[in-house]
Amino acid sequence: MEVKGKAIVFGDHVNTDVIIPSKYLTTLDPSELAKHAMEGLDLTFYEKARGGVILVAGKNFGCGSSREHAPIALKHAGVRCVVAESFARIFYRNAINIGLPVVECPSILEKTSNGDELLVNLAEGEIVNLTKNLRLQASKLPSFILEIISAGGLVEHLKRRLEKHGKL
Amino acid sequence: MNISEKILARASGRKEVSPGEIVEANVDMAMVNDITGPLTIETFYKIGVSKVWDNSRIVMVLDHQVPADSAKSAELHKIVRRFAKEQNIPYFYDVGFGGVCHQVMVEKGHVRPGELIVGADSHTCTYGALGAFGTGIGSTEMAAVFATGKIWLKVPETIKFNVVGEFQKFVGAKDLILSIIGQIGADGANYKAMEFDGPVIKNMNVSDRLTICNMAVEAGAKTGIINPDEKVMAYIKNRTDRQITPLKSDAGASYEKIIDLDVSSLEPQVACPSSVDNVKPVSEVEGTPIDQAFIGSCTNGRIEDLRIAAEIVKGKKIKNGVRFIVTPASHEVYLQALREGILETLAEAGACVSNPTCGACFGGHMGLLAEGETCISSSNRNFTGRMGSPKAKVYLASPATVAASALKGEITDPRRL
Numbered sequence: 394m395e396v397k398g399k400a401i402v403f404g405d406h407v408n409t410d411v412i413i414p415s416k417y418l419t420t421l422d423p424s425e426l427a428k429h430a431m432e433g434l435d436l437t438f439y440e441k442a443r444g445g446v447i448l449v450a451g452k453n454f455g456c457g458s459s460r461e462h463a464p465i466a467l468k469h470a471g472v473r474c475v476v477a478e479s480f481a482r483i484f485y486r487n488a489i490n491i492g493l494p495v496v497e498c499p500s501i502l503e504k505t506s507n508g509d510e511l512l513v514n515l516a517e518g519e520i521v522n523l524t525k526n527l528r529l530q531a532s533k534l535p536s537f538i539l540e541i542i543s544a545g546g547l548v549e550h551l552k553r554r555l556e557k558h559g560k561l
Numbered sequence: 562m563n564i565s566e567k568i569l570a571r572a573s574g575r576k577e578v579s580p581g582e583i584v585e586a587n588v589d590m591a592m593v594n595d596i597t598g599p600l601t602i603e604t605f606y607k608i609g610v611s612k613v614w615d616n617s618r619i620v621m622v623l624d625h626q627v628p629a630d631s632a633k634s635a636e637l638h639k640i641v642r643r644f645a646k647e648q649n650i651p652y653f654y655d656v657g658f659g660g661v662c663h664q665v666m667v668e669k670g671h672v673r674p675g676e677l678i679v680g681a682d683s684h685t686c687t688y689g690a691l692g693a694f695g696t697g698i699g700s701t702e703m704a705a706v707f708a709t710g711k712i713w714l715k716v717p718e719t720i721k722f723n724v725v726g727e728f729q730k731f732v733g734a735k736d737l738i739l740s741i742i743g744q745i746g747a748d749g750a751n752y753k754a755m756e757f758d759g760p761v762i763k764n765m766n767v768s769d770r771l772t773i774c775n776m777a778v779e780a781g782a783k784t785g786i787i788n789p790d791e792k793v794m795a796y797i798k799n800r801t802d803r804q805i806t807p808l809k810s811d812a813g814a815s816y817e818k819i820i821d822l823d824v825s826s827l828e829p830q831v832a833c834p835s836s837v838d839n840v841k842p843v844s845e846v847e848g849t850p851i852d853q854a855f856i857g858s859c860t861n862g863r864i865e866d867l868r869i870a871a872e873i874v875k876g877k878k879i880k881n882g883v884r885f886i887v888t889p890a891s892h893e894v895y896l897q898a899l900r901e902g903i904l905e906t907l908a909e910a911g912a913c914v915s916n917p918t919c920g921a922c923f924g925g926h927m928g929l930l931a932e933g934e935t936c937i938s939s940s941n942r943n944f945t946g947r948m949g950s951p952k953a954k955v956y957l958a959s960p961a962t963v964a965a966s967a968l969k970g971e972i973t974d975p976r977r978l
Contacts, residue, residue: 406747406836410944414951415924418596419626419633421603433946453748453781457944458923459683461600461699481781482752483683487699535583537713547701551608551708561610561709 394515394543396474396494398447402507403434405451409484412455412463426462427469442471447511450477451502455484464488474513476501476520476531489538492546496520498531515539563719563814564786565754568694571808572677580718580817588706589676589693592620594662594919595627597681597700599640604704613648614710620652620671621645622662625919630926660891660917663687663859667771668893670800674789674807679706684859684941686777690770691797692789692807694754697778717783718817719754720745724761726825731869731975734769735861735939735959737761738776739830741822743840751781753817756810761824762787767796768865775860776941779837829974831937832957835945843962843974853936854879854967855948856960857888857915858922861939864889864897866960871903873964873975874910880970885912886928892917912967924948930955937966 411433413426420426431438442448448467454477455463464487467475474494478501488495494515501520505511509524518533534542544550555561562570566578573584593601598621605613613619621641629635638656645653652671659665663684666672674692679685681703688695698712706712722741742749755777762770770787777785788809797805828842856862856870867889879885887907889895895917898904904914913928915921921928922940929949930936936948936955943955956972965975 408942408944410924410942410947414946418925419631419637421600433944433951453751456747456781457683457942459597459681459685459697459699461597461701464699479748479751481748482783483697483699486702490699490701490705547705548604548607551705555609561608 394539396447396513396515398445398473398511400449400505400507400509400511401441401446402502402505403448403450406453406456407434407450408457409455409460409463410457413460413466418460418462423465423469426466430466430470439470445471445473447513448472448475449501449505450475452478454480456481459483461487461491464491464493468493476513478502489541490547492542494542496531498529500529504529515542563756563810563816564692564788564808565694565719565756565784566716567808568675568677569714569716571675578716580716582716583713584716585711585713586677588618588679588710588712590618590620590671590678591703591706592622592662592666592678592680592685593703594625594682595623595637595641596625597703599637600700601681601703601707602640602644604701605707608704608708610708613707616648616650618710619650619707620666621650622654622659622665623656624660624662625923626925627656627918628916658892660894661859661862661919663775664863664890664894667691668800668891670797673797673801673803673805674793675805679703679712683778684775686782686784687771687775687859689774689777689784689786690767691793692787694784694786696784715752717752717754719756720750721756721758721816721819722822723819724757724759724822724824726761726823728824728827729976731961732827732829733959734765734772736827736830737824738773739832739840739957740827742776742780742838743830745780747779747836747838748781750777753782755780755782755785757785757787763790766865767792768863771863772860779941829959829962829976831962831972832943834943834954834956837942837957843972846956846972847974849972850935851883851937851966851971852934853884853886853928853930854963855886855921855928855936855938855940856963857890858919858940859890860941861960862888862890862894864894866939867894867898867903869960870964871906873961873978874968875906877910877968879911879967883967883970885967886915886921887912888915888920888927889917921948937963937972939963
């Protein structure tokens with residue numbers, strides 16, 4: 394599984410309140426949430442992300458609340474994958490469960506500039522910075538997580554299981 | 562094994578587990594609220610199942626935007642109400658019957674020692690105060706739990722905090738946990754369990770333990786947990802009739818590390834804008850002018866917190882120009898405070914006492930901030946935009962420090978009043 398896109402770079406400890414401010418939590422509409430993705434840090438994010446990007450960040454990306462609206466907003470704004478030095482655990486699980494690939498790469502922030510073209514190989518845990526011609530080692534996702542992501546999220550994954558086995 | 566490992570082993574039907582292992586565990590209780598519930602419900606039906614795995618193990622609480630602050634919120638509440646009825650969920654807490662979900666979970670006896678509890682809210686880690694393994698998850702994952710009763714979890718490494726010494730007057734649990742987060746950082750316990758132990762913790766009442774475990778997630782932890790003792794057993798005795806099997810850490814249990822702390826010289830602590838680990842002793846920020854003071858939330862909105870606030874403001878008036886918002890954490894807390902005359906004391910001092918809700922803490926309603934304003938709050942997060950305008954500032958502190966600051970109109974050391 395490969396994902397390609399231009400990098401948009403943020404720093405450490407990007408929290409869910411800035412990814413999607415709480416005033417938008419009364420909507421369940423992904424396209425509406427998408428319009429306000431990253432609004433707490435960058436009011437132009439939605440414009441920049443359209444067409445598909447890879448979000449790059451530092452430590453502890455997605456810390457804070459359990460709101461799944463955060464990865465949903467990012468995914469529907471056009472984020473194809475989040476690559477961070479590390480993730481907060483609830484965001485990490487939420488992203489996988491809604492089919493947004495998340496990859497840990499300790500050197501990503503140091504080696505990536507805004508606009509760099511990245512190619513992320515999820516199964517191999519490798520990131521290629523095509524602009525700078527660099528190869529970076531990232532965490533490899535275990536196969537059961539890759540299955541969930543490639544199904545498009547946990548719901549599709551469970552539906553397939555239900556269809557195949559007649560039970561969950 | 563330590564307590565977290567023992568609970569995960571029991572929940573997954575294993576004799577033993579060790580950190581790093583991934584287990585499929587049976588969930589004892591699952592909780593959603595009005596922010597995460599509607600998305601859970603929508604997703605649950607998408608999976609293609611029609612009945613929840615066990616309606617007696619699900620708790621639904623309307624708390625974030627209650628009473629409905631907008632027609633949109635009212636629609637979300639309607640979705641949860643309808644689901645509770647359709648699925649015959651006995652533990653559904655509507656407006657006027659519950660309060661902030663984590664407070665409701667513990668006071669209604671849905672949290673029992675030795676249990677694995679998942680909640681679609683990050684502060685689910687609070688339940689470790691009663692010796693349960695509580696952890697926050699998202700809505701899609703919760704939908705899967707509603708359908709199967711199971712969840713995969715990685716057994717976390719555990720950091721143990723051994724706390725000794727004696728608190729000074731008006732210094733306590735909130736100052737301790739802020740100080741710990743300040744020391745280890747906002748990701749200092751990422752993916753890990755934080756186990757709190759030592760004489761200071763053993764002497765603490767359940768309310769203070771809840772405050773400590775509640776904020777474990779602010780250091781990135783999967784849970785905060787304390788070995789259950791007679792205080793916990795006394796607390797839950799009349800709240801549940803389920804069979805309880807408390808689990809405790811073995812004497813020789815292993816930990817990733819053990820951190821020793823002495824609280825004797827601890828000053829009141831304040832987490833400064835805009836991260837929870839930006840913690841300073843109150844002496845470094847004393848005198849900072851405030852526009853609002855807030856006491857409430859799952860961190861510090863319990864009766865013990867309101868008693869401290871009332872003790873500090875009794876017979877006095879809060880500073881002209883400051884809004885002092887007090888939000889009891891639950892209906893039970895509200896009634897108790899009413900009976901003890903605490904609400905009257907607070908209201909006479911100039912506090913605006915609201916109904917139980919997560920409102921101001923999470924920036925939903927009931928006490929938001931304008932551009933350029935400053936609030937000192939007994940809640941758990943001070944992120945940019947958390948309580949309203951992204952150009953407002955939030956300082957986190959104990960109820961004592963918040964109440965003292967409300968009187969002076971500036972950040973104040975409660976020991977100096």
